[in-house]
Amino acid sequence: MSITRAVYSGALYLAAPFAMAHLIRRSFKQPEYKDHWSERFGFGKYPEPKPGRDVIWIHGVSVGETRAAEPLVEMILKNWPKADILFTHTTPTGREDGKKIAQRFAGRISQSYLPYDTPAAVKRFLRKTRPEACILMETEVWPNLTYYCKKKGIPVLLANARLSEKSLNKGKKAGAVIKEAMGRVTVALAQAKFDAQRLKEAGCPVVEVAGNMKFDFKLNAAQVLTGKELRKLSPRFVVALASTRQGEEEKMLKYIRDWENDPTTPKPLWLIIPRHPQRFREVRRLIEKAGLSVQNRTSIRNWKEILSNNGPQVVLGDSMGEMTFYYALSDVVLMGGSFGNYGCQSLIEPCATGTPVIVGPSVFNFEATVNEADQEGAIIRAPNEEEAFNDLRRLLKDDKARIELGEKALAFTERKKGATEKAFNYLSTLLEEKENGKKVS
Helix, strand or coil: CCHHHHHHHHHHHHHHHHHHHHHHHHHHHCHHHHCCHHHHCCCCCCCCCCCCCEEEEEECCCHHHHHHHHHHHHHHHHHCCCEEEEEEECCHHHHHHHHHHHCCCCCCEEEEECCCCCHHHHHHHHHHHCCCEEEEECCCCCHHHHHHHHHCCCCEEEEEECCCHHHHHHHHHHCHHHHHHHHCCCEEEECCHHHHHHHHHHCCCCEEECCCHHHHCCCCHHHHHHHHHHHCCCCCCEEEEEEECCCHHHHHHHHHHHHHCCCCCCCCEEEEEECCHHHHHHHHHHHHHCCCCEEEHHHCCCHHHHHCCCCCCEEECCCCCCHHHHHHHCCEEEECCCCCCCCCCCCHHHHHCCCCEEECCCCHHHHHHHHHHHHCCCCEECCCHHHHHHHHHHHHHCHHHHHHHHHHHHHHHHHCCCHHHHHHHHHHHHHHCCCCCCCCC
């Protein structure tokens, strides 16, 4: 074991009690963090391959990565009838989304939490699960994981890879341990050219630009239809503040309150959908503190009444798995995560519903997508909340501009499809090149 990896591994073992404390703290707001602890620490009953079956392991940290992997999962299972998927996650919400995908494929997908990156935990996990290949979604490259994968001859594909300047600088500060880990990635498929450049600088030996797999995600057709049909019933505009993060709602509620007190502006129904379910109660309190009437999505029985001019000023989106519905219901979306220092949440799904999107200044998680969409006039970028609400006011007053922006957004997402097929082709090549010549078929 190299000195740098030995020091890193020792630090992880020492940090185990703090990891336990972290999980306990998280469980106060999200009880699911109390579940499956043994998997996180390397003692879980990990899913083992079925006789005569090959396992393709995909790691999706949370919801975004898990959903981005879904088209690839479908392609693997469709084309390789003797292969199964092992889906690992880090967050309970990611695991829950993975469970929904697994339910569609009759026993061909198993799930687990990815253990913490200690040598003992990683070795036991790989010994039990015996994957033919490892697919890491976006940025999850761990020193011991990549080391033991390479030692066992398991190719590592970093799919839908992105690396911000901030993350690159953090990696450089970590020194050789991260550079060595990146050097053990077999192939990295970058979302954009600047991601590819940063990945090479970080140490990845083989990097290709393949695009963003999130464009290949299939919208929930039933949710789109329901949202669009309900929108026809509304005499009010519907504006979504989507996937909001801590601190963003409070800022935006000040502008909403001023808007509601301005007699010259149309009064929309505001949908506020927090990114994390453990914040639903907190955000409801903020809405009430702002003096606005609110109803939770989960308590709605009659949408026609809610959408009417006598309905509440705000609907709190306290449901899970309905983002497509919220986007389809909306006339305009203000994208959460972009008005705090969070790097923006994905704007691909709202654009794919043909809904106009306004994005704030913080976009490092989706830098390439935002830049390309902006260049094509498919979104509006606002430097702050005040300008975002000015843009919103303009769009609600100009039907033609609003409709054209939605059409451009939809066309943009259609043009960007195809990254999943590229990832599948690279995976096929990696499996064919394995030393023993075994091919998943």
